[in-house]
Amino acid sequence: YKDGKPVDHALVDAVILNDTFIGSRAVWDEDRIHQVMVTRGSPSSIGISAIAGNLEPIGVNEPKGMLIDMGSGDIDIIVPLAPGLIRPINNCRYRMLGIDEEIEVGYGPCVIALDGEREVEVGAEEKVSVKLTFDGPRVVKADEALRTAVARGYSKGPEALKNLSWLKEVK
Incomplete structure (x- = not known):
């Protein structure tokens, strides 16, 4: 301030x-x-x-x-x-x-x-x-979030691409 x-x-x-x-x-x-x-x-x-x-x-x-x-x-x-x-x-x-x-x-x-x-x-x-405030952005535990995603299959097989609608092309 x-x-x-x-x-x-x-x-x-x-x-x-x-x-x-x-x-x-x-x-x-x-x-x-x-x-x-x-x-x-x-x-x-x-x-x-x-x-x-x-x-x-x-x-x-x-x-x-x-x-x-x-x-x-x-x-x-x-x-x-x-x-x-x-x-x-x-x-x-x-x-x-x-x-x-x-x-x-x-x-x-x-x-x-x-x-x-x-x-x-x-x-x-x-x-x-x-x-000091507690008003900052939420913190994402990236490692924990990605491990959970992998465990749920979000990154495996052709179905994984459906989870990424923002991707137009993957080679």
Whole structure:
């Protein structure tokens, strides 16, 4: 939110960076990270959500999130921030966030990276906050859905093509 109005959203993470420009979209340098808010985190994740997963895992459908402050605590962990890039995260602290909890970003100028895909620039005088909601899109467990489809025969034999009316030609 900027001045109380929504400007964008993130599904997994919002990362407040010490920068005013991201450059390449992925956030892999932990020294640039000031604060992190996540909706989920697993020890098996790779990326920003792995920080949460290595502190206190949060499942996809759990109605809570996590706020992580970098460089202002006493917890040290090791996290896979990218494939093949395992980094120490030192001196962090965290707390759980409840649904509809809003956190004021009292730090600027900065950039907020959203899911590593988009960014929101924050000026020094702007009032900005991040709010955890449970209003996002439904999550499909792709592996489970496809396994069920295969078990029911949706991908086998000539009858399978009838399930795909949007396909015009299969060779």
